Amino acid sequence: MAFDAKKVKNEIVKWIQDFFYENGKDCNAVVGISGGKDSSVVAALCVEALGKDRVIGVLMPQGNQPDIDYSKMLCDHLGIVNFTVDIFNVCRNIKHQVKDNTGGHWSAQSSTNLPARIRMAVLYAVSQTVNGRVANTCNLSEDWVGYATRYGDAAGDFSPLSRLTVTEVKAIGRELGLPSELVDKVPTDGLCGKTDEDNLGFTYDMLDRYIRTGEIESEELKQKIDTMHKKNLFKLALMPSFEYTNPVEAVVLDDKQTGYGIVSEYIKKYWEHHCTEDVIVSIEISRDGKNYERLNEVASPYDMYDVEYLNDWWEGEKYIRVTGIQGISDIKIKKL
Numbered sequence: 309m310a311f312d313a314k315k316v317k318n319e320i321v322k323w324i325q326d327f328f329y330e331n332g333k334d335c336n337a338v339v340g341i342s343g344g345k346d347s348s349v350v351a352a353l354c355v356e357a358l359g360k361d362r363v364i365g366v367l368m369p370q371g372n373q374p375d376i377d378y379s380k381m382l383c384d385h386l387g388i389v390n391f392t393v394d395i396f397n398v399c400r401n402i403k404h405q406v407k408d409n410t411g412g413h414w415s416a417q418s419s420t421n422l423p424a425r426i427r428m429a430v431l432y433a434v435s436q437t438v439n440g441r442v443a444n445t446c447n448l449s450e451d452w453v454g455y456a457t458r459y460g461d462a463a464g465d466f467s468p469l470s471r472l473t474v475t476e477v478k479a480i481g482r483e484l485g486l487p488s489e490l491v492d493k494v495p496t497d498g499l500c501g502k503t504d505e506d507n508l509g510f511t512y513d514m515l516d517r518y519i520r521t522g523e524i525e526s527e528e529l530k531q532k533i534d535t536m537h538k539k540n541l542f543k544l545a546l547m548p549s550f551e552y553t554n555p556v557e558a559v560v561l562d563d564k565q566t567g568y569g570i571v572s573e574y575i576k577k578y579w580e581h582h583c584t585e586d587v588i589v590s591i592e593i594s595r596d597g598k599n600y601e602r603l604n605e606v607a608s609p610y611d612m613y614d615v616e617y618l619n620d621w622w623e624g625e626k627y628i629r630v631t632g633i634q635g636i637s638d639i640k641i642k643k644l
Contacts, residue, residue, distance in 0.1 A: 311475075311476050311479055313476070313479035313480050313482070313483040314483050316472070316476070316480060317353070317480045317483045317484065320353055320357075320468050320480070321353060321356050321357045322357075323468070324337075324353060324354060324357035324358065324466070324468060325357045325358070327441075327466045328357075328358060328441065331441065331465070331466075332439070332441055334439065335362075335439050335440055335441050336358075336362045336363065336364050336438055336439060336440040336441070337351075337354040337357075337358055337362060337363045337364070337440065337441060337443055338364050338366060338431055338434050338435045338438065338440035338441065338442050338443065339351045339354060339363065339364070339365055339366070339443045339445070340365075340366050340368060340427055340428075340430075340431050340443075340445065340461075341365040341366060341367050341379045341382060341383060341390065342379060342445075343375055343376065343377075343378025343379035343380075343381070343382060343490065343493065344378070344490070344493055344495055345474075345477055345478060345481055345490060345491050345492075345493060345495065346445040346446070346447055346469060346477060346495075347379075347382070347445045348382045348481060348486050348490040348491070349468075349469065349477055349480055349481045349484065349486065349491075350443050350444075350445045350468055350469060351363060351365060351382060351386055351388065351443075352386060352481070352484040352486055353468050353480075353484070354443060354468075355386050355387075355388065356484070360386060360387045360388050361389075363386070363388045363389075364388065364389050364390065364434065364438055364440065365379075365382070365383045365386075365388050365389070365390035365391075366390065366391065366392075366393060366430065366431055366434055367379045367380070367383075367390060367391070367392040367393070368392070368393050368394070368395050368426075368427045368430055369392065369394055369395070369396070370394070370395050370396050370399060370423050371394065371396035375493075378489065378490060378493060381487065381489065381490065382486075382490055385486070385487060385490075393430050393434075395423060395426045395427060395430065398426055399422055399423055399426055402422060402426075403418070403419070403422070406418070420457075421457045421460060423460075424457035424460025424461050425457060425459055425460040427460065427461070428442075428459065428460050428461065428463045428464075431464075435465075441465040441466060442463070442464045442465045442466075443464055443465070443466060443467075443468070444461075444462070444463065444464025444465070444466065444467035444468075444469075444470065445461065445464075445469065446461060446462055446467065446469065446470055447469045447470065447472055447473065447474055447477050448469075448470060448471055448472055448473050448476075448519065449473045449474040449512055449515050449516055449519065450474075450504075451470060451543075451544060452515065452519055452533075452536075452537055453508060453515065453533060453536040453537060453540060454536055454537070454539065454540020454541075454543050455504060455507070455508065456543065458543045462543055462544075473512075473515075473516040473519055473520065474495070474512040474515075474516055475512070475513065475516040476516075478491050478492070495512070509532065510529060510532070510533070514529065515533060518530070518533060556592075556629045556630070556631050557629070558592075558594070558597060558627040558628060558629045559627070559628050559629070560597070560626060560627060561625075561626050561627070561628065566622065567593065567621075567622030567625060567628050568615075568617065568622055570628050570630075571589060571591060571605075571607075571615075571628065571630055572607075572614070572615040574589070574630045574633065575587060575589060575607050575615050575633060576613075576615065578633045579609070582635055583635055583637060584609050585609070585635050585636055585637060586606060586607070586608045586609075586635075586636040587606070587607050587633050587634060587635050587636065588604055588605070588606055588607075588633070588634050588636070589604070589605050589606075589607055589630060589632070589633045590602070590603075590604050590630070590631045590632040590633070591603055591604075591605060591621070591628065591629070591630055591631070592628070592629040592631060593621075593622070593625040593627065593628050593629075594625060594626070594627040594628075595624075595625050595626060595627070596627075597626070597627045600627070600629070602631075603621060605617055605618065605619060605621050606618040606619075
């Protein structure tokens with residue numbers, strides 16, 4: 309099916325509007341402006357969604373940036389407020405201090421990635437100063453092969469283009485009426501002076517076709533892309549964290565208490581701070597306080613102040629622990 313740039317553009321505009329309605333009705337969109345297609349398209353989408361008065365462009369050269377005129381061209385074209393923060397001295401000072409403390413060692417990878425992370429720090433400093441939300445400007449093609457710096461340009465508060473290929477981003481840029489100099493500008497990493505395609509070893513046209521259709525020029529190229537994709541998936545994942553389960557002390561029932569009554573008190577407390585709706589409650593029950601049986605039960609509000617259970621789950625067990633309660637509306641159903 310052909311890509312409908314107009315339809316998708318309108319859907320993204322609505323999505324941005326919804327995001328700001330839910331996450332900051334009066335906030336501004338803060339966009340790092342590199343002068344390339346991605347930041348140009350994101351900025352233009354934000355202008356269409358929020359109006360130019362709520363979009364702030366931030367230019368962040370590292371000393372002399374030969375193509376900074378493209379960034380200025382975009383800001384003038386959109387009519388957005390913009391300012392420049394030169395990151396050269398910050399990057400230089402960090403490099404010198406790290407080298408001073410590591411016996412003169414400094415990696416080439418640090419030189420490549422540090423500016424991207426400094427730029428993101430600048431964007432968040434600006435955002436917190438101007439009541440903003442930081443736009444991520446990565447696209448699907450870059451993310452697919454890990455061509456982004458973790459906690460650098462891969463960060464942000466909302467990401468309009470992360471499900472679109474380079475080819476599709478360009479089509480939306482044309483639909484938005486952006487100058488061809490910006491839409492078709494040869495993409496560079498903005499860090500080490502090489503083009504994206506020089507660094508990758510293949511063109512975005514090849515990559516985009518493979519992502520969308522599975523078609524590829526050669527098995528060798530397929531293996532290269534697949535290896536890059538697998539190797540860099542961690543950049544898109546949440547940080548791994550140690551899973552700790554807080555021990556829950558069991559309630560020991562006396563002769564006047566029932567399991568239903570004890571669990572109902574937990575559910576009512578939950579409803580005091582959440583929506584009064586059907587919930588799934590996770591329970592552990594035991595007769596001896598040593599061997600526990602785990603079960604999930606559905607509970608519903610009944611007659612305003614009472615709790616009704618879907619099943620008869622209590623059979624006189626003396627020890628009960630409530631390990632979790634979740635509202636039905638919080639459960640996400642994944643479409644097959």
